[in-house]
Amino acid sequence: MAEQESLEFGKADFVLMDTVTMPEFMANLRLRFEKGRIYTFIGEVVVSVNPYKNLNIYGRDTIEQYRGRELYERPPHLFAIADAAYKAMKRRSKDTCIVISGESGAGKTEASKYIMHYIAAITNPGQRAEVERVKNILLKSNCVLEAFGNAKTNRNDNSSRFGKYMDINFDFKGDPIGGHINNYLLEKMNKKEKKEGFSFFHSPCLKLLFVQLLQGGSDQMLRSLHLQKDASAYSYISPGAQIKCSINDGAEFKAVADAMKVIGFKQEEIQTVYKIVAAILHLGNLKFSVDGDTPVIENSKVVSIIADLLSTKSDMVEKALLFRTVATGRDVIDKQHTEQEATYGRDAFAKAIYERLFAWIVTHINDVIEVKNYDTTVHGKNTVIGVLDIYGFEIFDNNSFEQFCINYCNEKLQQLFIQLVLKQEQEEYQREGIPWKHIDYFNNQVIVDLVEQQHKGIISILDDACMNVGKVTDEMFLEALNNKLGKHAHFSSRKLCATDKTLEFDRDFRIKHYAGDVIYSVTGFIDKNKDTLFQDFKRLMYNSSNPVLKMMWPEGKLSITEVTKRPLTAATLFKNSMIALVDNLASKEPYYVRCIKPNDKKSPQLFDEERCRHQVEYLGLLENVRVRRAGFAYRQTYEKFLHRYKMISEFTWPNHDLPSDKDAVKKLIECHGFQHDVAYGKTKIFIRTPRTLFTLEELHAKMLVRIVLFLQKVWRGTLARLRYKRTKAALTILKYYRRYKVKSYIQEVARRFHNVRQMKDYGKHVQWPTPPKVLRRFEEPVELMQVFCGRWRAGELIRSVPPEVLPQLRAKVAAMEVLKGHRADIGLQRAWEGNYIALVSTSEVISRVAGDKYMNVLFSCHVRKVNRFNKVEDRAIFITDRHLYKMDPMKQYKVMKTIPLYNLVGLSVSNGKDQLVVFHTKDNKDLIVCLFSKEPSNDSRIGELVGVLASHFKRSKRTLQVSVTNPVQCSLHGRKCTVSVETKINQSQPDFTKHRSGFILCVPGN
């Protein structure tokens, strides 16, 4: 089913085998291993063969190939299963777990690390800092835990001596927000081995850790821990196996120290960790001997070092090592140890310190990554992916209590696999009424029962033996096993089968495990199970002045006389933790990685057919293929199925009207043409191939986009309507408010002006109120109103003026309009006579202009003129509403020149008090004069002349250009010149004189 790769690499899924037989299975497995294809599917199970070499298949680009892909779109890989688990968790809010099983050295831990890296790589697209922190800690914690919990065994250089189950919590977006680690540490002391020169550290992790510390710690640090670099100086490291220090040990030490920092260990805490490790090393070097009857410590200097490292007192350490406090009734006595007891106590103490340290580290990590402040109502469901990497099934030459526990653990996990993959699946087909031919498999429940059954199982028998009063030996325990389990098909011993020479009398028993027969030596079982640590050590540690150490030993608080409940035995504790683990896994949707170890030589080339076949057999892989081939890839209740896929059919979206969900599902399946790939159970639909499911998912995803768009459309519409309504409401409010403001304004205007008719100034002094903002847009009307008001006032004023004065008033207003602010003297205070010549000689003048059909005389006056020939002469001007006449008063006002008023275009006057005026004509024949007034003398008449002419022009709707300047510009027959006004002290009369640029009017200064 997996695509992309040709058959030259073998079949990517064992389900595709032509016949399901062991030879064909093995041939495919071998072919793929040899071609560097270490992963193969059985449906959703990944079979992995340890390549024992680095493959370039875990990089960023490979991650990208698998991200978000369906399981069957890409070649088999751990990433495919990690993605499947992640998707199931994200899509269906399902808690999932990835169970990695296989024997020691098969590659479980490596697989778990790649899975974690994959999950870390594909999450947190938003780069949230908190998610990064959690991811970092999850990844780094592995490094620390491995340093403290891994060992070099003859099966694996980096063997996990602790089982690890790590839960990663995700928020509704699918980003990791925390986690939790459960550890299942297994390091037991073995008295026998100790006698042979091994300690409980004969193979374990601490040896790695010690060596790392000695190699990697700085000189100064080692000095402060009283350590020397030479590992052979420490009996916990040196005896037995030779330590090969790898060059990397130093670097690894640094990596661990860094990881601890990243996780959040404080400097004092890291120091304490080193002190504890060093203290364990020193404990191993303590030597006991007997002085007479009394056991003594030979090297008491070491005691004080230990006391110093553990922050306690030397004499207390010494006492705890050599004596045991026993309470008999109310009396408390110190009982002396024998040399053997003292050594035993010391080793138990060292082991216990190490265990507590490990547990404390795990608790510390959990504290840091624990999900905090998560509120499901706010953040959605918090889902979990669990990754289980536990010690693999192992068979040593000498198998003891630890191997017994490890192998029991693997039996439990195999049972879970059987339960979930083989048994439940087949049972479900039957329950649902799907035609099914039962596939046989070996059910290892019988072995699980042999170990864990209440009262009858090996653990119960062991516990019973430990509870016996008096001296209990391992041999007595074996005897009890023989008595109670003699008939069990999976148990035997030499006593039960005297001919079996592989078993030693009174020492060995054999369990036929699902993965093979294992001979266990009972030696040490009782001791390890009791796992007793003298109370004195607990009190010693509790009283340490180092708070971290004190925290690790809370039960040291108890007084010696307090009777405590007998603690659970090691085996029972282990059993309970296994049962809890399996229950936890069973509650989640499981994904399996089945690891196979190709050979015992750690060789990348060798495919040991025999070893591999054995593993394929006991892992039940062939049965797995059979069930898978005959079975269905996916099942779901009709209701849930509809819930997810109803949108892809018109018959079911949004709701169906068929009699039942089952009918609706049938209709949906048929309308997409999948009917040949499904079976309908009583409550569930079964889909045979993942391809169909994949297609359904694709259709679902496509429709989802449309549904989302539809929802967005509706919602946007709703929002827009809401916004529209609100805007409309706001506009109505605005409208009324403006109306109110305008009304108030008008009312205020009315109030202020209502009495103006009675006022003397007709309300001129009344201030207009400031118009509201809304009226700003209508400035003109407001201004108009003010103008109208002004006009009304003017009207009122004018009405009170006698009609004969009106022309004069109009002329004055016209003069004001053009001259105010420009000229010093306008002569407004005077009464404007207009026809000043008439005052002297009316008849003469009138006769001169008899031909003019004028209506009014506008102005007349005596003047002094200057012409273009610089000739200065006294003349008179006489202006009617039709012409301007220049007359000679000396010749009875003979008309010298007539300028029709329509030829007059403008006037120029100076800004002073002088009487200069220039008449501008259309034909550029300007007339330059200075008004003279004899009676009264020095009358200022310029204002009047300008006002009268302006007023006349205005009424005849013509424009008269009036300019006020000094000098005044003029044009004499087209020649431009200027007339400037100058004041002269000794000048008696105004007079023109020639000047370079024209003329100067000299006026008397007074």
Ligand SMILES: Nc1ncnc2c1ncn2[C@@H]1O[C@H](COP(=O)(O)OP(=O)(O)OP(=O)(O)O)[C@@H](O)[C@H]1O
């Ligand atoms: N995918 C892999 N690529 C390269 N080397 C691998 C791979 N898997 C495993 N190995 C090699 O095999 C060794 C053992 O693997 P690992 O520690 O994962 O075994 P294990 O199954 O966890 O064993 P145990 O049960 O003892 O802990 C690794 O140290 C590594 O050298």
Ligand SMILES: [Mg+2]
């Ligand atoms: Mg491991």
